[in-house]
Amino acid sequence: MTNGTSSQLGSFNAGFAFAAAVTVLFNTVLACVKDAYRPLLSVMNRVGYHNWITQGIVDVILFFGLGLIFSNTSFATRMTASRLMSTLVICVIVASGGLFIWYLLF
């Protein structure tokens, strides 16, 4: 999984790191949108028996799908490791704060 240099992430590591960041943000947006748009909630309830189950399945598929795509392209490896790391941290902070504020206000 290493590309031989000691200061860069390997392609799998970088690809799945970026996939994790995107999925965490997507999960947050989906939680808010399904809450605000009832037809989507109904569809999600029908697809996976419960909207929460559907959301979990979509998240996991998205993570592994994007991870494989990003691992096989140079997109994620072009980013520096510190930039990938800060992207992931910011996404998790935005997700945590965003979800809490959304449910607090709405």
Added chain:
Amino acid sequence: MNVNPSDVILMAHATFGVLGTLAALWVFVEALNASEANAARTRTAAALVAFFMAVTCFVGGYWYVRFYPADRAMILKGPWPFAHNVFMETKEHLFFATLILALYLPFAAGERLASNPAARKMVLCVAALIVLTGLTMEGSGAIINHGAKLALRAAVGGTQ
């Protein structure tokens, strides 16, 4: 002793969540002291994080879908409706972020951490995020639990 399946599943999901959080802390400590000697142990711990969080997801998800609706109705009628409206809603959706981080951790820990400072920092960062969000889950669970307790007390006419 009256222990029903709902109680067992509820306790199991919290237990596996704690085990996942502790395993993430274990990965953090191993990564702090990364060397060739502890590389295999770090990878094992990272795999355990993913495993425990996946089990938490299945067990907690089953309880949430099967048993929680009754508790939710009770909490919403009680003195702490925000225990569901804010904390449960945030917890159930933020958990997916923890799960995704836990599934990613074995990829990050698969690198040679002793000779790759960037990969080591990434493992430290992800493990720390899992610990922090895991602790947030546990704290939210305590608030939800207390919301249900207060609602039960109010329902039977007790003092709050």
